[in-house]
Amino acid sequence: GENVEQHPSTLSVQEGDSAVIKCTYSDSASNYFPWYKQELGKGPQLIIDIRSNVGEKKDQRIAVTLNKTAKHFSLHITETQPEDSAVYFCAVGGTNAGKSTFGDGTTLTVKP
Amino acid sequence: GAGVSQSPRYKVAKRGQDVALRCDPISGHVSLFWYQQALGQGPEFLTYFQNEAQLDKSGLPSDRFFAERPEGSVSTLKIQRTQQEDSAVYLCASSSDRGETQYFGPGTRLLVL
Numbered sequence: 175g176e177n178v179e180q181h182p183s184t185l186s187v188q189e190g191d192s193a194v195i196k197c198t199y200s201d202s203a204s205n206y207f208p209w210y211k212q213e214l215g216k217g218p219q220l221i222i223d224i225r226s227n228v229g230e231k232k233d234q235r236i237a238v239t240l241n242k243t244a245k246h247f248s249l250h251i252t253e254t255q256p257e258d259s260a261v262y263f264c265a266v267g268g269t270n271a272g273k274s275t276f277g278d279g280t281t282l283t284v285k286p
Numbered sequence: 287g288a289g290v291s292q293s294p295r296y297k298v299a300k301r302g303q304d305v306a307l308r309c310d311p312i313s314g315h316v317s318l319f320w321y322q323q324a325l326g327q328g329p330e331f332l333t334y335f336q337n338e339a340q341l342d343k344s345g346l347p348s349d350r351f352f353a354e355r356p357e358g359s360v361s362t363l364k365i366q367r368t369q370q371e372d373s374a375v376y377l378c379a380s381s382s383d384r385g386e387t388q389y390f391g392p393g394t395r396l397l398v399l
Contacts, residue, residue, distance in 0.1 A: 180328075216392055216393075217390030217393050218329065218377070220387065223386075267386060273342060274388065275331070276330070277328050279327070
């Protein structure tokens with residue numbers, strides 16, 4: 175089955191700095207790569223996703239890049255704010271009727 | 287509009303008890319997923335429905351776990367003879383398409399004593 179690795183497990187940045195989280199996956203047939211933000215006591219919330227036919231997607235301060243050859247993708251958050259503090263999960267899907275495999279998460283702390 | 291709702295939000299069970307967890311998906315969403323999230327880990331797939339059909343139950347950890355969605359909307363995840371290792375957050379997600387864009391509920395936190 176699919177294997178997803180996510181790094182780093184924790185990340186602390188100063189407000190206004192950028193944050194980068196990386197994920198690698200094993201199944202070259204995977205073609206859907208979403209990122210989720212999970213706050214304490216809540217379910218994961220989709221923040222951005224990318225499909226394998228594009229290499230980069232941007233939505234305001236958030237961007238995702240995908241390298242299908244190397245089988246890795248990254249989340250970039252610019253101009254971080256304290257409210258960006260949360261756990262972020264990458265996921266990989268598209269090969270098995272919507273079933274997604276998640277990374278273990280990155281706890282992002284943005285210090286004011 | 288209303289998102290995915292789950293009930294109860296918290297459940298404490300004694301080892302050996304049966305529990306039932308409910309998921310109300312977004313209206314009209316054909317796909318429904320159940321995930322198990324252990325503390326400090328990402329969600330792990332349990333099972334998937336398209337309408338009332340359970341198309342994939344490969345993630346259910348044992349035959350004590352059973353899920354149903356009889357009318358293609360509300361779903362129930364049932365755990366029989368609960369064990370301590372069943373303690374986790376159970377997440378439900380729904381999708382309007384074949385399941386790529388999933389919307390999650392708040393989860394049910396189950397604690398088995």
